[in-house]
Amino acid sequence: MAFDVEIDTLTGDLRIPTNLITGPALILQRVRTRLSTFFGEYLLNRFVGLPYLAWREQKPPDEAAIGAVVFAEISTTPGVIRVTSFAVAFDNATRALRIEGDVVIEGLDPADEAVVSFVGIVGLGNSTPAVISFHPVSGRIAGI
Numbered sequence: 001m002a003f004d005v006e007i008d009t010l011t012g013d014l015r016i017p018t019n020l021i022t023g024p025a026l027i028l029q030r031v032r033t034r035l036s037t038f039f040g041e042y043l044l045n046r047f048v049g050l051p052y053l054a055w056r057e058q059k060p061p062d063e064a065a066i067g068a069v070v071f072a073e074i075s076t077t078p079g080v081i082r083v084t085s086f087a088v089a090f091d092n093a094t095r096a097l098r099i100e101g102d103v104v105i106e107g108l109d110p111a112d113e114a115v116v117s118f119v120g121i122v123g124l125g126n127s128t129p130a131v132i133s134f135h136p137v138s139g140r141i142a143g144i
Contacts, residue, residue: 002022002026002078002079003020003021003022003026004020004021004026004029004030005018005019005020005021006018006019006020006021006025006029007029007032007033012036023106023107024105024106024107024116026079027077027078027079027080027105027106028105028116030077030078030079031074031077031080031103031118034073034074034077035050035070035073035074037049037050038050038051038052038053039051039052039053039054050069050070050073051069060090061090061097063088063089063090063097064088066088066097067086067088067097067099070088070099071083071086074103079105079106080103080104080105081104081105081106082103082104083101083102083103083104084101084102084103084104084115085100085101085102086099086100086101087099087100087101099118100118101118102115102116102118103115103116103118
C-alpha cells in the first residue's frame with residue numbers, strides 16, 4: 001500500500017501535525033502536485049512539469065494542445081483509472097482557460113472506483129499564470 005505525507009492544499013506546506021495519507025486522498029494529492037509544477041521547476045528532473053509560461057505567450061492559445069497536455073498529465077498519474085468528460089474552453093475577457101471533467105480513481109477497496117469532478121483555470125493574461133488546482137466538486141469522495 002502506497003502512502004505519503006499530507007500537504008496542505010492552500011499553502012503547499014506540510015501539515016502540522018504531520019499526517020500520512022493513502023488511498024483516494026493520496027491520488028488527489030498526486031494529481032494536484034503534478035498540475036502545480038511548472039516546467040523546469042523540479043531540480044532532480046528539469047523535464048517535469050507543465051509549460052505555463054510558454055502557454056501564457058500564445059496568442060490565441062491553442063486550446064486543443066493545452067488540453068491534451070493537461071489530459072495526459074492527469075491520466076498518467078498513478079491511481080487514476082481514466083479521465084472522462086474532459087472539456088477546455090477559452091474566455092477572451094479574462095484570457096483564461098477553463099478545464100473541467102471527471103476522473104475515475106482507485107477507491108479504498110480494489111473493486112471500488114470513485115468518480116471525482118475537477119475544475120481548473122489557467123490564467124493566460126499579462127499576470128503570472130494561475131496554476132490549475134484540482135478541486136473535488138462532487139462524487140463519492142467529495143470531502144477529500
